[in-house]
Amino acid sequence: xxxxxxxxxxxxxxxxxxxxxxxxxxxxxxxxxxxxxxxxxxxxxxxxxxxxxxxxxxxxxxxxxxxxxxxxxxxxxxxxxxxxxxxxxxxxxxxxxxxxxxxxxxxxxxxxxxxxxxxxxxxxxxxxxxxxxxxxxxxxxxxxxxxxxxxxxxxxxxxxxxxxxxxxxxxxxxxxxxxxxxxxxxxxxxxxxxxxxxxxxxxxxxxxxxxxxxxxxxxxxxxxxxxxxxxxxxxxxxxxxxxxxxxxxxxxxxxxxxxxxxxxxxxxxxxxxxxxxxxxxxxxxxxxxxxx
Amino acid sequence: xxxxxxxxxxxxxxxxxxxxxxxxxxxxxxxxxxxxxxxxxxxxxxxxxxxxxxxxxxxxxxxxxxxxxxxxxxxxxxxxxxxxxxxxxxxxxxxxxxxxxxxxxxxxxxxxxxxxxxxxxxxxxxxxxxxxxxxxxxxxxxxxxxxxxxxxxxxxxxxxxxxxxxxxxxxxxxxxxxxxxxxxxxxxxxxxxxxxxxxxxxxxxxxxxxxxxxxxx
Numbered sequence: 001x002x003x004x005x006x007x008x009x010x011x012x013x014x015x016x017x018x019x020x021x022x023x024x025x026x027x028x029x030x031x032x033x034x035x036x037x038x039x040x041x042x043x044x045x046x047x048x049x050x051x052x053x054x055x056x057x058x059x060x061x062x063x064x065x066x067x068x069x070x071x072x073x074x075x076x077x078x079x080x081x082x083x084x085x086x087x088x089x090x091x092x093x094x095x096x097x098x099x100x101x102x103x104x105x106x107x108x109x110x111x112x113x114x115x116x117x118x119x120x121x122x123x124x125x126x127x128x129x130x131x132x133x134x135x136x137x138x139x140x141x142x143x144x145x146x147x148x149x150x151x152x153x154x155x156x157x158x159x160x161x162x163x164x165x166x167x168x169x170x171x172x173x174x175x176x177x178x179x180x181x182x183x184x185x186x187x188x189x190x191x192x193x194x195x196x197x198x199x200x201x202x203x204x205x206x207x208x209x210x211x212x213x214x215x216x217x218x219x220x221x222x223x224x225x226x227x228x229x230x231x232x233x234x235x236x237x238x239x240x241x242x243x244x245x246x247x248x249x250x251x252x253x254x255x256x257x258x259x260x261x262x263x264x265x266x267x268x269x270x271x272x273x274x275x276x277x278x279x280x281x282x283x284x285x286x287x288x289x290x291x292x
Numbered sequence: 293x294x295x296x297x298x299x300x301x302x303x304x305x306x307x308x309x310x311x312x313x314x315x316x317x318x319x320x321x322x323x324x325x326x327x328x329x330x331x332x333x334x335x336x337x338x339x340x341x342x343x344x345x346x347x348x349x350x351x352x353x354x355x356x357x358x359x360x361x362x363x364x365x366x367x368x369x370x371x372x373x374x375x376x377x378x379x380x381x382x383x384x385x386x387x388x389x390x391x392x393x394x395x396x397x398x399x400x401x402x403x404x405x406x407x408x409x410x411x412x413x414x415x416x417x418x419x420x421x422x423x424x425x426x427x428x429x430x431x432x433x434x435x436x437x438x439x440x441x442x443x444x445x446x447x448x449x450x451x452x453x454x455x456x457x458x459x460x461x462x463x464x465x466x467x468x469x470x471x472x473x474x475x476x477x478x479x480x481x482x483x484x485x486x487x488x489x490x491x492x493x494x495x496x497x498x499x500x501x502x503x504x505x506x507x508x509x
Binding site: 089097 | 294295296298299302303306307358359360362363365366367368369370371372505508
């Protein structure tokens with residue numbers, strides 16, 4: 001399968017804060033949605049900004065549509081739609097003026113398509129963006145991203161701060177987008193329920209490092225959590241433990257290969273696990289090693 | 293670059309509506325009441341050719357807080373085009389300010405008669421005002437890209453003061469070198485002044501492109 005976006009050993013360090021992303025490697029296959037999750041400050045936005053050349057990476061390679069994108073490669077950026085988490089556009093503009101600007105920048109800008117999205121999302125054309133609610137601003141950003149024949153959407157926390165109904169509407173639009181074979185999405189979020197709904201792959205970043213890169217189905221169907229007493233915990237082999245977290249009256253143990261573990265430890269109950277809980281156990285628990 | 297200049301146009305119109313209205317009414321007032329005197333005409337020239345681009349440069353400066361600046365980098369535009377569009381927009385504002393002043397001056401001369409001592413005085417005024425504006429932008433815009441935080445508003449005022457000082461310095465040098473300059477000599481000075489200011493403006497644009505191309509945003 002071809003990949004629209006490939007990151008290999010990307011490193012970037014901020015000298016002032018000493019925060020760094022280290023050896024970031026993952027890909028976004030064509031026709032798929034990759035969910036990029038991590039807690040606040042994990043390095044999601046830094047990675048996104050490296051992809052878009054907003055910040056310069058220290059080392060590593062990033063290929064988009066098979067090429068490394070430099071400042072000169074405007075033809076690559078023609079095919080990328082970007083949505084940031086808030087205030088993508090200046091408040092003094094109206095949607096119509098925004099279309100006027102972007103129509104002169106994107107060679108494949110489609111005014112008709114943009115107007116259709118405005119109608120679909122119920123966005124007023126001639127009202128200043130400063131009067132838009134957060135949800136309306138997000139919808140406008142998505143309308144823009146989908147109105148210039150983009151092949152890759154990069155959304156950085158685009159659903160944060162939105163109510164469930166609004167998020168559901170936006171997720172439906174994203175699913176529609178990716179139905180076309182050569183369309184792909186990289187969606188960063190800390191709202192794991194959104195990714196459980198639409199993502200094909202999950203990449204988990206923590207403290208600037210990728211600690212998980214799996215298909216969503218594998219995580220949902222093969223990973224599990226054992227909730228056991230301390231005694232039972234000591235009977236679990238360390239090679240079977242991905243991460244563990246001690247709670248008041250039990251220890252939660254994250255495991256892989258649920259069916260195998262159920263056969264191995266017949267006295268223990270293995271529950272299914274959500275992305276939320278996987279994230280919690282990997283971040284707050286004691287991890288055994290990098291999960292491959 | 294068209295789209296970027298269009299973006300700047302919308303920003304200037306939205307932020308400077310009041311100034312533009314003020315310029316209009318000031319012009320009308322001068323035509324009705326003050327066209328016989330030099331000072332109101334000189335003041336109008338300063339507002340249009342120096343004041344308007346000065347305020348516009350503060351609005352267009354690079355601002356790390358503004359997420360639209362970050363979004364623009366994801367568009368199919370090069371960083372050099374982003375910088376050039378700012379400089380082009382400032383050049384356009386200076387040109388528009390000059391044209392508005394020329395229109396007012398000519399209209400005032402038609403209504404009230406010639407208000408200045410010599411024709412060359414008008415040329416010198418325009419040349420100096422345009423020169424100040426170009427040099428002010430040439431100093432301020434690269435600084436705003438080097439250090440894009442709130443201190444840059446203070447830097448814009450300092451840039452204006454420096455550009456005025458440079459212009460006054462050049463005029464003082466000419467007055468020292470040539471005791472009673474002829475109109476032709478003053479015309480050469482005015483032309484040279486303008487050419488120098490334009491050259492500094494263009495060099496500043498290249499420098500700013502170089503600064504921005506190396507930056508994280």
